[in-house]
Amino acid sequence: MYETVVLSLQHFNSIQNLAFLLMGTLIGLVFGTVPGLGGATTLALVMPLTYGMDTTSAMILAGGLMGSVAMGGSITAVLINTPGSAPSAATCLDGYPMTQQGRAGVAIGALASSTSLGALIGVFSLLAVLPVARKLVMAFGPPEFFLLAVLGMTAISISAGGKLVRGMMVGTGGVVLSFIGYDAVNGGQRFTFGSEYLSEGIPLVPAMLGLFAVSEMIDLAVRGGAVAKLGSKTEFAGIWEGVCASFKHWPVVLRSSLIGTIEGSIPGVGGTAASFLAYSVTVQADNHPETFGTGRVEGVIAPEAAINAKEAACLIPTLTFGIPAGIEMAVFLGMLILHGIEPGPMLLLNHSDTIYALVIALTLSCLIGAIVGMVCIKPLALITRIDVHILVPLILAVSAAGTYSIHQQPYDVLVTAAFGVFGYLLRRFEYPRLPLVLALVLGPVAERSFQQTMMITDGSWRIFFDHTVSEVLMGVIALAIVLPLWRGVQHRRLATKGGAA
Amino acid sequence: MKRLILVLTAVLCLLTVTTFPTLAGYPERDITFIIPHGPGGTFDTYVRAISAALERYLPNKINVVPTNMPGANMTRAITAAYRAKPDGYTIAIFDIPGGLLAQIVGNPRPSYDLSKFTWLASIGSDQYGLAVNGSSAIKSVEDMKALGRPVKLTTTGAGTSSYMAAKIATDIMGIPSSIISGYRGSSEYIIGAIRGDGDGTIAVLPMLHKYRKSGDLRTIAVLAPTSSVAGVPDAVRLGHPELSLLALHRLIGAPPGLPENIRQILEKALLAAMKDPETVRIMAAAGAEMQPEDGARAAEILKASFDFFSRYRHYIPQP
Structure with missing residues (x-):
């Protein structure tokens, strides 16, 4: 295997391939900033252009694009609370408050370094895991998917930051909203009121754009001023501080990359869940979970490391079974076919150098994307200084156009607007928004996997205790519930002691 | 007199503009090829491979644009194709019986009737x-x-x-x-x-x-x-x-009421595109085999499928 990796590295000796790598990275970065476009659509748009190109060059172009598209979406998430894709929405939670405090440089620096580290860890995991990849994919079935979703949702109680009842209310509302549409297990439509549009459920990207970008713009319009709060100074020198933050918080990077690798390698959970799960686990593991959402750098590092580790890990089921782990990989398989390569279990054996060239391109693209992002931060961060009267209409127009471009569906724009108003009301009356997002993302995974588990076992719960992976996951869930409670008791005890003294 | 000349010129201009497309012949602008699934799947691969070849076999040089329209268990794409103008600029690929099942249940009645589509070709069955x-x-x-x-x-x-x-x-x-x-x-x-x-x-x-x-x-x-x-x-x-x-059929159709001359042009070009060596090569790499057949055969396949699955309608969940 390692000889093939070295052989694949030689493809990057040619100027032409390096140019394709750079081109792919830049296309990914630019298209990634457009809300709604995402990696799969960008790849589908570029695919016909690769026809006639040498297969390895095409893979390098694709790798460059796939590696950097998430970075583009995360930069806008940090700067203007507008995620380019659904996974980047998790970066908004702490990245944007940092920008508001004038710490955009730190956030971008942390984003760039965690992205790169995540990608590197992802690639090393991919190389390390490949010999046992089959076992990894086979170890996660519907019971494990269900427990992963539950683990993600336990963060609702913590992220509610002292407003537990409100968090639970919003979370329950989110779960109910996630029921809307086609019942993926039993067939038929639920709560659609005969609407064809709602039959696919609440579309995630328009909803996220509304909750984050539009609600923020409404707030800005009401508040006036600019994104970076009055009196705060956008400190570009903070970039280096941000870069170092990822190394300082290496357990967060490592843990989140691991989450990204596991989620990426299992078809069925989806990439959006990876970034939110990494975020919520980081919140739960922290000593001060209540401070998340107010601009904690770990809140940027966790989702970013997970997103990029996932990119490489997505190749695991593709290479071992010829099965795409997500929509982006499905388009990539289409691209392989266009180049005369048959996707399937034999892919790695027959075309290993091409595949490793893709993996290397994916990693290099994350590094190049991070450098480009950091170099461009100065002009980019000026966005946060733009007056509200110019910025609000601009972002609203971009959000509306981005939402519309996904399916050319005018109703998507209405969903963005409705979630924008709802998100603003939540902020205005101090209800947390994270539980709603977690429920929308993880609710369908939990529901579907639980029903499938019950079908597999004919209604018996024993299966959760029969598999080692589920037992471990249940232990982690128990810890996630008990630890914050225990910490709360400790804090109260300390406070009482302090008061008594 | 001056006024009359002006009016006549205007009428002439208008006539020229409106009749120009007919004189130029079909097709004169891009054709949208609707795919009822997201990018990356087998249907997407079929359409992208055929579209590239179709451009070469149509009488005029235009683009065939594959347009993914996933959602609502294919209803969204089928409805869009059904409601499109029958002018030859919108065609779609259909997954049978997938698209047929909602029609067989009929509750709620879908806003399309597959039997009324203008059938152009069958790509094949699995x-x-x-x-x-x-x-x-x-x-x-x-x-x-x-x-x-x-x-x-x-x-x-x-x-x-x-x-x-x-x-x-x-x-x-x-x-x-x-x-x-x-x-x-x-x-x-x-x-x-x-x-x-x-x-x-x-x-x-x-x-x-x-x-x-x-x-x-x-x-x-x-x-x-x-x-x-x-x-x-x-x-x-x-x-x-x-x-x-019990087979999965891939049919290509156009909105109901497509003029016969346009139907023939599309049918001929589609059959040639499906037999094109490059299309065959791409599909072989995808592990798929094509058995190109004409529009009449596509209509027969649809009818047979409808009759067969109607017998098992009790397995389709009722809303």
Whole structure:
């Protein structure tokens, strides 16, 4: 295997391939900033252009694009609370408050370094895991998917930051909203009121754009001023501080990359869940979970490391079974076919150098994307200084156009607007928004996997205790519930002691 | 007089503008090719391969633009194609029986009627096969019947093509079955079967062949008139030739009321595009085989499918 990796590295000796790598990275970065476009659509748009190109060059172009598209979406998430894709929405939670405090440089620096580290860890995991990849994919079935979703949702109680009842209310509302549409297990439509549009459920990207970008713009319009709060100074020198933050918080990077690798390698959970799960686990593991959402750098590092580790890990089921782990990989398989390569279990054996060239391109693209992002931060961060009267209409127009471009569906724009108003009301009356997002993302995974588990076992719960992976996951869930409670008791005890003294 | 000349000039200009397209001949602008699924799947690959060749076989140089319109169990794409202007600039690929099932239930009545579409061609059909995990103790249909419990098969959601195929096939063969539904596509339910979520699965044969070769799955029945897997019984040998009707068809159609001259141009170009060596090469790499047939045959396939699946409408979940 390692000889093939070295052989694949030689493809990057040619100027032409390096140019394709750079081109792919830049296309990914630019298209990634457009809300709604995402990696799969960008790849589908570029695919016909690769026809006639040498297969390895095409893979390098694709790798460059796939590696950097998430970075583009995360930069806008940090700067203007507008995620380019659904996974980047998790970066908004702490990245944007940092920008508001004038710490955009730190956030971008942390984003760039965690992205790169995540990608590197992802690639090393991919190389390390490949010999046992089959076992990894086979170890996660519907019971494990269900427990992963539950683990993600336990963060609702913590992220509610002292407003537990409100968090639970919003979370329950989110779960109910996630029921809307086609019942993926039993067939038929639920709560659609005969609407064809709602039959696919609440579309995630328009909803996220509304909750984050539009609600923020409404707030800005009401508040006036600019994104970076009055009196705060956008400190570009903070970039280096941000870069170092990822190394300082290496357990967060490592843990989140691991989450990204596991989620990426299992078809069925989806990439959006990876970034939110990494975020919520980081919140739960922290000593001060209540401070998340107010601009904690770990809140940027966790989702970013997970997103990029996932990119490489997505190749695991593709290479071992010829099965795409997500929509982006499905388009990539289409691209392989266009180049005369048959996707399937034999892919790695027959075309290993091409595949490793893709993996290397994916990693290099994350590094190049991070450098480009950091170099461009100065002009980019000026966005946060733009007056509200110019910025609000601009972002609203971009959000509306981005939402519309996904399916050319005018109703998507209405969903963005409705979630924008709802998100603003939540902020205005101090209800947390994270539980709603977690429920929308993880609710369908939990529901579907639980029903499938019950079908597999004919209604018996024993299966959760029969598999080692589920037992471990249940232990982690128990810890996630008990630890914050225990910490709360400790804090109260300390406070009482302090008061008594 | 001056006024009359002005009016005449204006009328002439208007006539020139409005009649120009007819004089230029069809097609004179880009054709939209609707795909009822997201990018990356087999349908997407078919359309992208055919579109590239179709541009070469149409009388005028225009672009054929593949447009993914996933959602609502294909209803969104079919409705869009049904409501489009029948001018030859919108065509679509249809997954049969997938798109047909909502129409068979008729509650709520879908806003389209597939029998009214103008059918242009059939790309081909894929027969189904019944497969079990490669290491399963089940070696044959008889073993499945003798399990002493319902056999568990992994499929997509209730009422979808694969779910219906599993229900109908096991019903015809007299195998008690329990379906583990809810997987989001053939890739997921096949991996579910390999993982051991259920005893096996029913999927189209080209898909099963890949996993049979790698030893992950074992095909135990080929639901086609003749078996393509050595030693595995086909529908006739199983004593149920009607199982062959359980096929996944890929038809190409245009909105109802397409003028006959345009239909002929499209049909001829589509058939040529499907036989184009480059299209054949791309599809062979994807593990798919095409059996191009004309619009009349596509209409016959639709009718036969409608009649067959109507007999099993009780398996389609009612709202």
